Amino acid sequence: MDKFTQLDGLTAPMDRANVDTDMIIPKQFLKSIKRSGFGPNLFDELRYLDEGKPDQDCTGRPLNEDFVLNQSRYQGASVLLARQNFGCGSSREHAPWALLDYGFRCVIAPSFADIFYNNCFKNGILPIILDEDTVDSLFKEVEAEEGYRLVVDLEAKEIRTPGGRTIAFDVDDFRRHCLLNGLDDIGLTLEDADQIRAYEEKRKQKAPWLFN
Amino acid sequence: MAGKTLYDKLWDDHLVQERDDGTSLIYIDRQLLHEVTSPQAFEGLKLAGRGLWRVNANLATPDHNVPTTVEERKAGNEGIEDPVSKIQVVTLDDNCDEFGVTEFKINDIRQGIVHVVGPEQGATLPGMTVVCGDSHTATHGAFGALAHGIGTSEVEHVMATQCLIQRKMKNMLVKVNGQLGAGVTGKDVVLAVIGKIGTAGGTGYAIEFGGEAIQSLSMEARMTICNMAIEAGARVGLVAVDQTTIDYVKGRPFAPTEDQWEQAVAAWSELHSDADAVFDTVVELEGSEIAPQVTWGNSPEMVVPVNAVVPNPADQSDENQQKAYARALEYMGLTAGQAITDIKLDRVFIGSCTNSRIEDLREAAAVAKGKKVANNIIQALVVPGSGLVKQQAEEEGLDKIFTEAGFEWREPGCSMCLAMNADKLGAGEHCASTSNRNFEGRQGFGGRTHLVSPGMAAAAAIAGHFVDVREVETA
Numbered sequence: 001m002d003k004f005t006q007l008d009g010l011t012a013p014m015d016r017a018n019v020d021t022d023m024i025i026p027k028q029f030l031k032s033i034k035r036s037g038f039g040p041n042l043f044d045e046l047r048y049l050d051e052g053k054p055d056q057d058c059t060g061r062p063l064n065e066d067f068v069l070n071q072s073r074y075q076g077a078s079v080l081l082a083r084q085n086f087g088c089g090s091s092r093e094h095a096p097w098a099l100l101d102y103g104f105r106c107v108i109a110p111s112f113a114d115i116f117y118n119n120c121f122k123n124g125i126l127p128i129i130l131d132e133d134t135v136d137s138l139f140k141e142v143e144a145e146e147g148y149r150l151v152v153d154l155e156a157k158e159i160r161t162p163g164g165r166t167i168a169f170d171v172d173d174f175r176r177h178c179l180l181n182g183l184d185d186i187g188l189t190l191e192d193a194d195q196i197r198a199y200e201e202k203r204k205q206k207a208p209w210l211f212n
Numbered sequence: 213m214a215g216k217t218l219y220d221k222l223w224d225d226h227l228v229q230e231r232d233d234g235t236s237l238i239y240i241d242r243q244l245l246h247e248v249t250s251p252q253a254f255e256g257l258k259l260a261g262r263g264l265w266r267v268n269a270n271l272a273t274p275d276h277n278v279p280t281t282v283e284e285r286k287a288g289n290e291g292i293e294d295p296v297s298k299i300q301v302v303t304l305d306d307n308c309d310e311f312g313v314t315e316f317k318i319n320d321i322r323q324g325i326v327h328v329v330g331p332e333q334g335a336t337l338p339g340m341t342v343v344c345g346d347s348h349t350a351t352h353g354a355f356g357a358l359a360h361g362i363g364t365s366e367v368e369h370v371m372a373t374q375c376l377i378q379r380k381m382k383n384m385l386v387k388v389n390g391q392l393g394a395g396v397t398g399k400d401v402v403l404a405v406i407g408k409i410g411t412a413g414g415t416g417y418a419i420e421f422g423g424e425a426i427q428s429l430s431m432e433a434r435m436t437i438c439n440m441a442i443e444a445g446a447r448v449g450l451v452a453v454d455q456t457t458i459d460y461v462k463g464r465p466f467a468p469t470e471d472q473w474e475q476a477v478a479a480w481s482e483l484h485s486d487a488d489a490v491f492d493t494v495v496e497l498e499g500s501e502i503a504p505q506v507t508w509g510n511s512p513e514m515v516v517p518v519n520a521v522v523p524n525p526a527d528q529s530d531e532n533q534q535k536a537y538a539r540a541l542e543y544m545g546l547t548a549g550q551a552i553t554d555i556k557l558d559r560v561f562i563g564s565c566t567n568s569r570i571e572d573l574r575e576a577a578a579v580a581k582g583k584k585v586a587n588n589i590i591q592a593l594v595v596p597g598s599g600l601v602k603q604q605a606e607e608e609g610l611d612k613i614f615t616e617a618g619f620e621w622r623e624p625g626c627s628m629c630l631a632m633n634a635d636k637l638g639a640g641e642h643c644a645s646t647s648n649r650n651f652e653g654r655q656g657f658g659g660r661t662h663l664v665s666p667g668m669a670a671a672a673a674i675a676g677h678f679v680d681v682r683e684v685e686t687a
Binding site: 022032033083085093122174203208 | 346
């Protein structure tokens, strides 16, 4: 996993509540057995006018010009500004894989669905929860100013706007530590293997049927 | 000190380690695997040179991609026409063979949707922690098990460590008082709950469903309710263990036997919230007030009783909600004020991890018996949740009832719930579906999904439009 320390990123607004993981990456693309290559199909049904197929070259497909990520001013965006309950629905980790493959490293929203929120951290994406009013103000600024970039500083737990405003955000210490250092949490858990074994021994006495 | 909730008890029983930062290591008793969210996890293990921590904690079956037509299924994996789907199913087989994981392969009678198979085999037991790379894992909470849907990185984490890093959730009690009316099912209860608290209402919570109406329900109905906890935003749904639970589990292939059975039943009798337990949030509904539900929009919270009308966006107080409602009406091709019973349908789907168990099929068959699917319905599918459900339904003659009425009787799998196989909606088509998500494009590009109970779906297939199943004659 790539480290996440500080990001100075062009910001794109996705002005829609309850964006579900089917919308982020439609089911026909879940048939891959790899973790990469989902970027061209991110938001497939919103982004293109035709129906996307797996393993298809997307370069010649008709674009939905109205869709925000198709606008020239948002090309190369790495920060996604979103509305409440972003990432609801299926647990598919293909959703953060698609965001990452497209180039997003940070998603800012008033709220996230639990599984998606968790999946982001496992893939080097920082999901940031800010209150509704602050998110609203960022939407206004982003839409008003072409080339709007946010500086997301995970070390300092703050976002800095082009206008000089500093917005603090909160993030779980363990997840922050893993992101800052690009740590694989399986390796970390296995450091406590003895404790897991001790738990198993104790549990086997009380509930042996669980180990049949 | 206040008593514990069921969730608190399950959490405490599985706590391996509490860390200073508020996260904990939770031990996982059972991991269910399917072909879509496991290949990258197995690949990760291999790349890191790691093995499975405890092989027999894992159980696998292909479900999302498998074809459901009798013809395509005959040849097993070789018969899967879509080459990409085939690779995924074959990869699951190869991985399970390599790592020694028990798998019910494509044409094993025990194959089916993971959330049907686990309970059916007794692989899901009260008091367990159960995970699967699928958000509908909450289903297993119907057994008083702590069941989480997880992502693929976590699947790999559980494979390698038998643990999950978690932060404790808050407790919510959804209490359904009294009794449900005739023709009203678990599906209607959970849709009504989602309508009330919204699709993010349960975010951060473990929801326990309780109250007299829930206690009176069968295990199948409890599974339907817990299955859709995630549609209310909750990763975990729970129902306390009672005699109904124990009777269901007894004698299943993976269930404990003899002395261990007695010991297990004694332990399971503790799996309920204490009388003085404190919940962070309590939501109450009156069972008798719940009518059969139908979703009209593209979020499960966009739901109304069958005798209501499509709502007007202008009546919503919140501006974002108004926009979402207007967009949903446009996508669904509906107008505000239109009666739900006037919605014309093109297809009907009875199946999915929400509603493909024997009781669901009986409920639909009772409505369909001796009748015919309406002419405007292009296709009415019945897809049993597992090979064993299919077998039992055939023993009871349900397949005949369906096929004589004009339904197609299929092989088990996820099918049109998410249309990863060939079963899907055409653009603009309306479908009465017993599945769990009505998102845009979920059942096919441009498809329009309406979520309902199996009885409502069958009644809609016969009428060609929605009808109140309570007013339909049943066998």
